[in-house]
Amino acid sequence: MVEPANTVGIPLNHAALLKDELDIVIPTIRNLDFLEMWRPFLQPYHLIIVQDGDPSKTIAVPEGFDYELYNRNDINRILGPKASCISFKDSACRCFGYMVSKKKYIFTIDDDCFVAKDPSGKAVNALEQHIKNLLCPSSPFFFNTLYDPYREGADFVRGYPFSLREGVSTAVSHGLWLNIPDYDAPTQLVKPKERNTRYVDAVMTIPKGTLFPMCGMNLAFDRDLIGPAMYFGLMGDGQPIGRYDDMWAGWCVKVICDHLGLGVKTGLPYIYHSKASNPFVNLKKEYKGIFWQEDIIPFFQSAKLSKEAVTVQQCYLELSKLVKEKLSPIDPYFDKLADAMVTWIEAWDELNPATKA
Ligand SMILES: O=c1ccn([C@@H]2O[C@H](COP(=O)(O)OP(=O)(O)O[C@H]3O[C@@H](CO)[C@H](O)[C@H]3O)[C@@H](O)[C@H]2O)c(=O)[nH]1
Numbered sequence: 001m002v003e004p005a006n007t008v009g010i011p012l013n014h015a016a017l018l019k020d021e022l023d024i025v026i027p028t029i030r031n032l033d034f035l036e037m038w039r040p041f042l043q044p045y046h047l048i049i050v051q052d053g054d055p056s057k058t059i060a061v062p063e064g065f066d067y068e069l070y071n072r073n074d075i076n077r078i079l080g081p082k083a084s085c086i087s088f089k090d091s092a093c094r095c096f097g098y099m100v101s102k103k104k105y106i107f108t109i110d111d112d113c114f115v116a117k118d119p120s121g122k123a124v125n126a127l128e129q130h131i132k133n134l135l136c137p138s139s140p141f142f143f144n145t146l147y148d149p150y151r152e153g154a155d156f157v158r159g160y161p162f163s164l165r166e167g168v169s170t171a172v173s174h175g176l177w178l179n180i181p182d183y184d185a186p187t188q189l190v191k192p193k194e195r196n197t198r199y200v201d202a203v204m205t206i207p208k209g210t211l212f213p214m215c216g217m218n219l220a221f222d223r224d225l226i227g228p229a230m231y232f233g234l235m236g237d238g239q240p241i242g243r244y245d246d247m248w249a250g251w252c253v254k255v256i257c258d259h260l261g262l263g264v265k266t267g268l269p270y271i272y273h274s275k276a277s278n279p280f281v282n283l284k285k286e287y288k289g290i291f292w293q294e295d296i297i298p299f300f301q302s303a304k305l306s307k308e309a310v311t312v313q314q315c316y317l318e319l320s321k322l323v324k325e326k327l328s329p330i331d332p333y334f335d336k337l338a339d340a341m342v343t344w345i346e347a348w349d350e351l352n353p354a355t356k357a
């Protein structure tokens with residue numbers, strides 16, 4: 001049986017790493033009591049809360065946290081017609097927080113994710129581990145069998161080319177989950193009682209040319225390196241699909257990271273995921289995605305970006321053209337999604353002029 005950590009009595013982390021260079025983005029339709037458990041690790045940081053659903057509902061934020069909160073009215077006011085690219089009634093709305101942030105790093109976490117315990121029983125400061133992952137190089141061009149070579153007590157193994165040991169900048173740190181794993185609805189239905197109790201003490205770079213299913217529950221990234229590609233695709237209200245927002249972003253991000261020579265890591269840190277969302281509701285949301293992805297994955301595996309695409313925005317706009325050309329025949333949704341990808345970049349550049357290509 002795996003349990004969340006007890007963080008009562010852990011002193012506030014006054015020496016919080018990257019305190020003024022990192023925002024924490026939380027999508028929510030609930031209250032934010034979960035922050036009480038994270039207080040020692042997260043209170044020093046600025047929060048960007050993206051309130052989904054009914055904007056007239058008041059979201060209570062625990063005392064002592066420094067935050068900005070955006071509801072749907074705010075999103076519409078700030079983006080005007082471009083707000084159409086931000087999902088409504090889906091956790092995908094969180095990407096609005098990435099866009100309005102002015103910081104170099106983002107950590108995004110769901111409001112049903114708590115502090116996990118490592119095998120020694122120690123509370124896991126997930127944000128600290130994400131920061132370590134992001135500040136350390138990645139090794140996407142050759143797999144190190146002893147996992148993260150830059151970690152204390154590890155290194156590159158024999159046969160690892162010295163020419164590749166400098167590594168590349170890390171754009172994404174993808175954390176994992178104890179207790180409720182991020183399973184799709186069919187798996188949830190078949191294994192309703194399965195809990196993840198396995199704490200694997202490893203961080204790995206996902207090799208170049210390999211895609212992965214990115215989960216938005218416990219995720220951090222370098223906004224300067226890859227922010228414009230972190231569009232959590234059109235989901236939720238009015239859309240034929242849900243729960244593929246983070247997946248879509250992950251596939252776009254990985255293709256662009258591979259093209260630009262950036263690294264994506266997965267593994268530590270773990271969080272404790274407490275709530276299983278309803279598998280029947282999830283099945284309805286995921287249904288089309290489950291068979292569309294059999295075409296979507298080969299599309300991303302074969303997607304080629306031009307050598308003229310040297311910024312994330314340029315890569316992303318090339319990808320949106322490919323989506324329109326190659327995926328729209330599957331369903332008109334992809335035509336709409338390709339357009340939304342362009343709107344996202346326009347909105348991003350409007351709010352972040354300095355990063356314009
Ligand atoms: O309409 C909504 C529903 C939820 N939220 C907020 O989003 C996160 C996740 O919600 P929840 O924990 O209920 O759902 P999960 O199935 O566990 O979410 C994970 O699965 C994927 C869904 O796409 C994704 O990787 C994870 O988010 C919570 O903070 C809710 O408050 C919302 O904003 N709008």
Ligand SMILES: [Mn+2]
Nearest residue numbers: 110112275277
């Ligand atoms: Mn959840």
